[in-house]
Amino acid sequence: xxxxxxxxxxxxxxxxxxxxxxxxxxxxxxxxxxxxxxxxxxxxxxxxxxxxxxxxxxxxxxxxxxxxxxxxxxxxxxxxxxxxxxxxxxxxxxxxxxxx
Numbered sequence: 001x002x003x004x005x006x007x008x009x010x011x012x013x014x015x016x017x018x019x020x021x022x023x024x025x026x027x028x029x030x031x032x033x034x035x036x037x038x039x040x041x042x043x044x045x046x047x048x049x050x051x052x053x054x055x056x057x058x059x060x061x062x063x064x065x066x067x068x069x070x071x072x073x074x075x076x077x078x079x080x081x082x083x084x085x086x087x088x089x090x091x092x093x094x095x096x097x098x099x100x
Contacts, residue, residue, distance in 0.1 A: 060084065062091055
C-alpha cells in the first residue's frame with residue numbers, strides 16, 4: 001500500500017510505503033513538486049480517484065491539478081478563476097465521478 005502526504009510548506013506531494021498491518025510508513029520519495037513544475041499556489045487538500053491519480057487543491061493558485069503518482073506527471077489543470085483560495089477537493093455524487 002501507498003501513503004501520500006501533501007507538504008504545503010515544501011510545495012510537494014510525498015509518497016511512503018504503508019504497512020497496513022503494522023500501521024507504519026517508510027521508503028519516502030517526492031512524487032510531485034509544485035514549484036519545480038512552475039505551478040502557482042500552495043498545495044493544500046488532496047484526494048484520489050478510481051484510477052489512482054491524485055487531485056490537489058492549490059490555495060492562492062485558483063486551480064486544481066491531477067497528478068499521476070506513479071510517473072510524477074501532471075495530467076490535468078482545472079483553472080477556477082472565481083475561487084482563488086481553494087483548500088480541498090473530494091469526489092462525490094452517485095458514481096463518485098463529480099469533483100467538489
